[in-house]
């Protein structure tokens with residue numbers, strides 16, 4: 001009898017077929033209905049392995065999964081896993097770092113450029129048939145060239161965003177991180193500063209710090225009120241790093257000029273969120289790593305981690 005593998009993710013067909021040769025695969029693209037969630041819980045009572053994302057692995061779910069040996073997250077962020085409880089149970093947890101760094105940094109830069117040039121507003125104006133005359137000063141954007149880019153969380157993705165800013169746009173880079181990054185200081189001429197200095201000096205701020213008990217609610221009105229008159233704030237990390245209600249209020253009352261957001265406190269963004277109707281916000285639906293190539297590489301890595309663990313070998317990217 002084959003072991004049960006539960007997948008909650010969209011996998012490309014070749015990989016799914018390959019896994020079906022070895023496992024009894026129970027596959028959900030997402031847990032969208034009560035029926036899916038009930039079937040998922042039932043399958044987890046048999047599962048030896050889980051591949052997926054956007055499933056909160058808490059103590060209750062672990063208790064309902066007595067045979068589980070490996071959880072292979074198709075993400076680098078592991079904020080929705082109770083890592084201590086997983087490790088206490090002797091379950092191996094893996095993630096997908098590195099393979100998504102460039103695509104996610106591209107999304108960060110996409111938001112930096114869209115906000116700088118007010119691309120959503122301009123697009124809406126054209127599509128609504130309101131492009132009657134050449135845009136004037138009240139619709140102009142701002143340059144990136146020569147400006148200061150502040151990175152909150154100078155890890156893999158933060159450095160990849162900084163590298164695009166420095167080499168592509170001649171931006172000065174400052175960053176806040178819990179440890180110094182001498183390599184980035186050397187290659188990017190970057191400078192480590194505290195959060196207050198970063199929010200005061202940066203023209204563009206990009207958040208790439210993981211969500212953890214220390215970073216939850218890290219950014220709110222106190223920091224946002226330090227920003228320059230035309231400062232732009234981009235979050236591609238996790239929504240909960242920012243106090244979203246305070247961000248909304250700062251955007252409304254002019255404390256903060258503009259924001260670009262790929263992540264939100266609650267996802268999908270609730271239909272009554274004020275962010276939906278604000279001109280000075282660009283919203284994306286958490287597509288940081290969502291390219292064919294990158295999602296394919298993430299799924300391949302998650303599958304390799306799973307097979308390694310079940311074969312008694314070391315996973316490639318353990319958490």
Ligand SMILES: NC(=O)C1=CN([C@@H]2O[C@H](COP(=O)(O)OP(=O)(O)OC[C@H]3O[C@@H](n4cnc5c(N)ncnc54)[C@H](O)[C@@H]3O)[C@@H](O)[C@H]2O)C=CC1
Pocket residue numbers: 076077078097098100101104152153154155156157158176177178179208209210211212214215236237238262263286287288289
């Ligand atoms: N929007 C999206 O689709 C995606 C979002 N992400 C998010 O980006 C995050 C970062 O990913 P990577 O760069 O690969 O991680 P990483 O581990 O390479 O970088 C994180 C950096 O933050 C620093 N850090 C952690 N806690 C800190 C704290 N309390 N104060 C100051 N610095 C702190 C670390 O020292 C490290 O340098 C992920 O955890 C995930 O939440 C990642 C991929 C896609």
Ligand SMILES: O=C(O)C(=O)CO
Pocket residue numbers: 074075076077078100288289
């Ligand atoms: O990898 C992550 O952490 C994501 O947010 C999705 O790619």
